[in-house]
Structure formats: C-alpha cells, structure tokens
Amino acid sequence: MSEISSLTFEQALAELEQIVQRLERGDVELEKSIEIYERGEALKKHCDALLKKAEEKVEKIRMSASGEAQGTEPLDVKWDG
Template identity: 70%
Template sequence: MADTSEHADIKDMSFEQALKELEAIVDRLEKGDVELEASILIYERGEALKAHCDSLLRKAEAKVEKISLNANNQPTGTEPLDVED
C-alpha cells in the first residue's frame, strides 16, 4: 500500500467526493486501458479512498440514533442505534 502522506488530500474529502473519485478509479481499472504502473498507483489511491469512506460511514453510524416508541407508537425519546459489525 502507498504511504498515506501520498494521499493526504483524501482526509479533507467529503464522503460524496471520495466515493465519486473511487467510482471513477474502478471504472478506469475495469476498462483495462491503463498501463500497469498507473494501474498500481490508482489502485493504491482507490484503497485509500475506500478506507476514508469506511471511516466516514462508521462515524456516521455512531451518530445515528434510534427513536423509541411507546405502546401507542408515539415517540418517547432516542437511544443509540445497535449496529452489528
């Protein structure tokens, strides 16, 4: 895997920006018209983008709360969402 300092710009990307770039990388690699060295470099960047997206998703999941309801299905408050890994 490439040194993370090579991909320092990724840490400032939003989830949507990182996902869009990751999709473009996958598309280029699937077409197969990229030279081997370039394929390795963009694959490594794709791995860094994927890790960033995974991290942002885990943070978002940690913030999600479940609304608790009473017997009449009226909201009574919130509690942390149980997310299975």
C-alpha cells in the same frame, strides 16, 4: 489529486468509482494501475470511516407501548467494515 482526508464521502466515492472504471477498462499502464489501485484502497478506507462515523450519530426513537415517543437510543447497526 486532493488530500483524501479532506474529501467528503460523496467526493471520495465519486473518485473511487472513476478509479474502478479506469481499472476495469484495462487501458492503464501497470505502474499507473498500481498507483491508482493504492489510492482506491485509501479512498475506500476513508469512505468506510466516514460512513461508520455517520452511523454512530444516528439514533432511533424509542416508542412506548401506546405508540408515543419516549426518547432516543443508539441505532443498532452491525458494522462489517
């Protein structure tokens, strides 16, 4: 398994989805279930952090009353992470 901090959002999400599928099937031994569950938790935290970082970079365009662009400002995003 690769180091979680080096994974892109898409890679981490794909691995997390695989973990969920394995746990839902229930064909994993208890010790292995605990191990992959813990990795899943770490992957979730990594995805949350990457998503928050991306959202912080997004800006919205400020418009004047006449509909012309006047600049940008931070996007108003409510984070539930």
